[in-house]
Amino acid sequence: MASTNQSPQYKKTEANFLAAKTNKDKIYWLEEMIKECPKHKSSEKMLANLKTRRKKLLEKIEGTKKMRRSSGRVGIKKEDMQAIILGKTNSGKSSLLSLLTNAQVVVSPIVFSTKQPVIGMMDYNGVLIQLIEVPAIESEYYDKGLVNTADTILILINEIKDLNDIEKSLQNVHGNKIVLFNIKDNIDKRKLEATLKSKKINFVIINTKTKENMEQLKETIFSSFEKIRIFTKEPGKEKSKKPMIFNPDSTIGDVAKKVLKNISTIKQTKIWGPSSKFPGQIVGLQHKLKDLCVVEFKTR
Template identity: 60%
Template sequence: MASTNQSPFYIQAEKKFLLAQNNEEKLQYLEEMIRECPKHKSAEKMLANLKTRYIKLKEKIERTRRVSKGASKKGIKKEELQVAIVGKTLSGKSSLLSALTNAKPKISDSMFATTQSQIGMMNFSGVNIQMIEVPAIESEYYDKGLVHTADLILILVDSIEQINEIKKKLGNTNNKTLIVFNKIDLLNTNEKRRLEATLKSHKLNFVMISAKTGENFSELKEKIFSGFGKLRVFTKEPGKKKSEKPVILESNSTVKDVAEKILKGFSKNVMETRIWGPSSKFPGQKVGLTHLLKDLDVVEFKTR
């Protein structure tokens, strides 16, 4: 570019371009450079080059804009097991997310503190469960799309009335749900007993917790996992210990499904399968590929 005689204005613009902090600024100075670029014949190539750079940069900026806009909506990478925490403001969504996962959302006693979905990871017996706090259901930031793709919706409430209110707002969904009644540290033994009786009488799948004290968290985690309706199956090779992390499978899975998943399509290489755990008649029972599995089974494959 130096070969063409440039005006001081052009040189100035180019300097600013080179010092620009971000793409938006670069674009602005590139535009200035185009304006200041000499329009005579010998500079034609250079002008064309500047214009190409301008268009490319503009496209790049628009691309990243689209991506980051999407990220706040549905750009959250969905893990195998995903839970959405849904509830009214101040029900304790951030408190729960923060107590169960590595996330550090803002916990506050002023309303609508969470305006963007917050993500955390919870490990439960070797299974990673992605948990998402969705902004309060009655707020403009509530993200319906995110909720409807979750494997399980935690309906977090601190009063009985909120249950139907939230269910109504959720509308008809195919999602599995679990009612989580929070703040039971504020109730005495009698009040807890009455609350439990009421929830039972409505035949709800529920758990009563305190996000503050951690009361009943182990029951909560169990219910979250069973809420997915999935199986954890450990695998092993003959003479070795079982895998540390289980394979996650749909509830009606067979030995063949595990084999396909871990052998990546090479289940035909399985010569013999033995099974330990809930679905076996006795430890080490030999089974065929159509054998139906149960949660926490251990499957051993002898392959060729």
């Protein structure tokens, strides 16, 4: 790549590119070089060259991710609670995924940088939820199948009119839809809130730059699965750190079947929390549970 007649800024970014150690940093500096590269006829070849290098690097990153993911299993294993992040290109899908999970993503001002689904696990107070970013809805890599089978669809938009365009391609979706308005520009939030409310949409206003509303978002995502969290404990001990997940209206019997080898060894069951009349109430196997109950089995 000859850079003899290039601007000082370009040379600086090129130096940074050459010094970059990770592929992610390399991509970042390549993109800066693309921005700095003059857009006239004589540099056409050079620009094309830069873009090819970027494409190869992106493919390399996606390639290693794919290998890592497919080791031991084929395709995407659907976890109990799965939510898909979808939206137009550059709406901030990768930014959101990296805020909520430890997934390795490419966040880039360049359009269509995510070319295959990227998986991450979100930890919501000990509950693990699978989040998948699918390539932009307008791209050839968009994965309809994944979207149609997901439990929850997170529709990321930057302006209200995005919604109309996106909804057209969500005809066969079964999951609950949550609209995430990712604020990118200065927007009158009150007005926006009123508009979204008037459309009777389940929505959360977020900002992937300032990380606004991330806790509320996690809560909304969890509640969309309509599951309940149950803690268990042994007599005289603290309750479990992580809850177990059940369908609403599950009973003590359902929990017992999951945690005990043999439920006939139960001598007594106590319960704390929303479904109990008082803390430590003694209940039978038919007792129906509510979210955040704590169950104690005393066994022989």
